[in-house]
Amino acid sequence: MRTFAFLINHGVEVRHFLLSGLIDELRKRHQVLILTRAETNSPALNQYIEAYQVPVVQLPYPSDMRKRHRNEHYLSKIRKARKARLGIGNYHNFRNENERASWKNSLMGNRFSFWIAHQIWSPALKNHYTADTVVRLLQQQHISDLVLLDYNSPFQLMHGFSANQAGVQVHIVMNTLKTYFTNDYLPFQFKRLYAWDAEQQHLFQKSNPQWPAECVVNGGNPYYSFFLNARFRDEEQELENRYPELKNRDCIVYSLIYEKMFDGEYELLRQLNDILVASFPENTRPVVVIRRNPFEETDTLVKKLKQLPTMYVTGHYWERDVSKEWSIQELQGEREWKWILSKAVLCMNIPSMAGYESILSGTPVLNIGFDAEGNPSAQLKQFTEAPFMRSFNQSQFIAVCNSRSELQRILPEWLRSKKNADAQSIRNSIAFTPFTPASFDLN
Numbered sequence: 001m002r003t004f005a006f007l008i009n010h011g012v013e014v015r016h017f018l019l020s021g022l023i024d025e026l027r028k029r030h031q032v033l034i035l036t037r038a039e040t041n042s043p044a045l046n047q048y049i050e051a052y053q054v055p056v057v058q059l060p061y062p063s064d065m066r067k068r069h070r071n072e073h074y075l076s077k078i079r080k081a082r083k084a085r086l087g088i089g090n091y092h093n094f095r096n097e098n099e100r101a102s103w104k105n106s107l108m109g110n111r112f113s114f115w116i117a118h119q120i121w122s123p124a125l126k127n128h129y130t131a132d133t134v135v136r137l138l139q140q141q142h143i144s145d146l147v148l149l150d151y152n153s154p155f156q157l158m159h160g161f162s163a164n165q166a167g168v169q170v171h172i173v174m175n176t177l178k179t180y181f182t183n184d185y186l187p188f189q190f191k192r193l194y195a196w197d198a199e200q201q202h203l204f205q206k207s208n209p210q211w212p213a214e215c216v217v218n219g220g221n222p223y224y225s226f227f228l229n230a231r232f233r234d235e236e237q238e239l240e241n242r243y244p245e246l247k248n249r250d251c252i253v254y255s256l257i258y259e260k261m262f263d264g265e266y267e268l269l270r271q272l273n274d275i276l277v278a279s280f281p282e283n284t285r286p287v288v289v290i291r292r293n294p295f296e297e298t299d300t301l302v303k304k305l306k307q308l309p310t311m312y313v314t315g316h317y318w319e320r321d322v323s324k325e326w327s328i329q330e331l332q333g334e335r336e337w338k339w340i341l342s343k344a345v346l347c348m349n350i351p352s353m354a355g356y357e358s359i360l361s362g363t364p365v366l367n368i369g370f371d372a373e374g375n376p377s378a379q380l381k382q383f384t385e386a387p388f389m390r391s392f393n394q395s396q397f398i399a400v401c402n403s404r405s406e407l408q409r410i411l412p413e414w415l416r417s418k419k420n421a422d423a424q425s426i427r428n429s430i431a432f433t434p435f436t437p438a439s440f441d442l443n
Contacts, residue, residue, distance in 0.1 A: 374404025
């Protein structure tokens, strides 16, 4: 019998490992446990552990045991130059890195520079990140398989390299579509990486020729199975009773972006409010259901939005600790998010992964790309034209509004689009690969 260990690093892993049913499925045939950080003291995590009754091993070392290797900065610059040169694109939450190829990119990102960098610098990462303390723990717990969510933080790298040293197989689950475009390099050996779709599979294989191509599979994402299954459906009545104001009303769900990424969201929502007030009588007017951002630092924006007549702010279930890079949503909040997305007739946002979750819930997406004056926004282009959005935006149930006038013109049609299509057609409009927990059992 194998023993699968699931590393909980940032908190968000519970979505992929527990909510998805992955751990439940694997423990039918194997032993499972979760590894938590020494400094983690999380009531929300304890909720999940109690609900799922999964064994826990607390790591006897701090998460900052390893810092970034000094050469990683240069390796990253060369890889970004290569992606720009090849037209693949890069992404950064706080600045636009999706720039065109330049002579500098051609120089830094050519085949020779790329090969030299990896020959000289890559081996140093193994020595830097392998930790005897981690190796001993993996061996003492008789762990055969380690499961990571992403691969690029120093804590994840330390466990990946140490698992290699301990003879433990590593499985990598992708958190978001963005990960490849922020850092595509997999320096430690892994048994399998589960890419979201065929395009991402191809890109990972192309960017990491040092590993066998069969290690990267088009395997889908565990968390997104959560939106397709019927679990928690029996709680829908309880949720409707919690929000009586939303009963028998068309709802537009709107998920707020992190204010440090974009701080002009109030003006966008004010314009949406004005359009709804002008276009619909009060008794049939859609309600904009505001979902607060996990990283919200103040409630200033939320207080202002509550003054707009079409806005309705739901509960906030996120537990966050900036110093520990910890962010986790309570189980109740996850259930509520699933219910709101399935109930809504439309999802509107600045483009984010919430749009992906909305499509899987059978709800169309209308993204915003205009500024406070209602004109096309150069600042929002980093989101609307981000490289990870390319294949996603091919869906006929996803569109970007680049002006207030365009939104005013097409909004009534988009509010009807869900009623004119079946949920399966909406889901099938993106290249979604259903995740199969049994694939972890492959030798």
